[in-house]
Amino acid sequence: TRGGPVIAVDGPAAAGKGTLARKLAEALGLPYLDTGLLYRAVGRLALDAGQDPAQPAERFAQALTPEDMQRKDLRLPDAALAASKVAAQPAVRAALVETQRRFAARQGAVLDGRDIGTAIFPDADVKLFITASPATRTLRRFLQSGGDPAAPDAQTQLQAMEDALRARDEADASRDSAPMRVADDAYVIETDTLDAQAVLAEALRFTRERLVAARG
Numbered sequence: 001t002r003g004g005p006v007i008a009v010d011g012p013a014a015a016g017k018g019t020l021a022r023k024l025a026e027a028l029g030l031p032y033l034d035t036g037l038l039y040r041a042v043g044r045l046a047l048d049a050g051q052d053p054a055q056p057a058e059r060f061a062q063a064l065t066p067e068d069m070q071r072k073d074l075r076l077p078d079a080a081l082a083a084s085k086v087a088a089q090p091a092v093r094a095a096l097v098e099t100q101r102r103f104a105a106r107q108g109a110v111l112d113g114r115d116i117g118t119a120i121f122p123d124a125d126v127k128l129f130i131t132a133s134p135a136t137r138t139l140r141r142f143l144q145s146g147g148d149p150a151a152p153d154a155q156t157q158l159q160a161m162e163d164a165l166r167a168r169d170e171a172d173a174s175r176d177s178a179p180m181r182v183a184d185d186a187y188v189i190e191t192d193t194l195d196a197q198a199v200l201a202e203a204l205r206f207t208r209e210r211l212v213a214a215r216g
């Protein structure tokens, strides 16, 4: 048995998973793991080695260090694309499973990603699926990365970002190995009309209800 609850936060790109998961962890006094960073770091190592991230990348997943996870360039769009390509490889996913499970073993945890509630912790105490339309998510990522909505080419930039975001979602949802999908017992939060604070309130309400019910 675990020392605390496991809370899974899954969903598509730039839905607000990380923002929510971090605050949820803070509110509940649990450790937080951004599992996307694992795949981003593996993608980066492949790029550093001059390798196409679609080529076998298992050795980079096995050699991952804590320093690799702290690189500033993991948030850049090329790392996201590389992450999605290495993440489609079953051997890469297999190499990262234990790291994620071990993270929650001692005190429980909040983890955000694509397959936390479906593959990493199918028995998670609470499963949340955070989503929003592609246009909303694109605008969030654009603003988050310092984009200027008043720039003359803002529309062109947004369109290019939305195309990339949709393509990555499609790849993540259609791969054979732990595809992104809503777990049967997940609580879906549609966030198009909710700010981050409202999402947190709704997620906390559901989480507390679940944890209390489980205690019986």
Ligand code: CDP
Binding pocket: 011, 012, 013, 014, 015, 016, 017, 018, 019, 020, 140, 141, 143, 144, 191, 194, 195, 196, 197, 199
């Ligand atoms: O982790 P994920 O890629 O799902 O998204 P994020 O990096 O947590 O959030 C993307 C951006 O959306 C951040 O700048 C958040 O402040 C913002 N945002 C949000 O997280 N939730 C909302 N309901 C609205 C905006």
Ligand code: CDP
Binding pocket: 012, 013, 014, 015, 035, 036, 037, 039, 040, 080, 083, 084, 085, 087, 088, 112, 113, 114, 115, 116, 168, 172
């Ligand atoms: O922040 P954003 O949602 O854009 O991306 P991320 O959560 O950092 O994930 C980057 C990529 O890693 C995703 O597009 C997935 O291909 C992969 N990933 C995954 O396959 N499984 C996870 N648990 C987390 C990320």
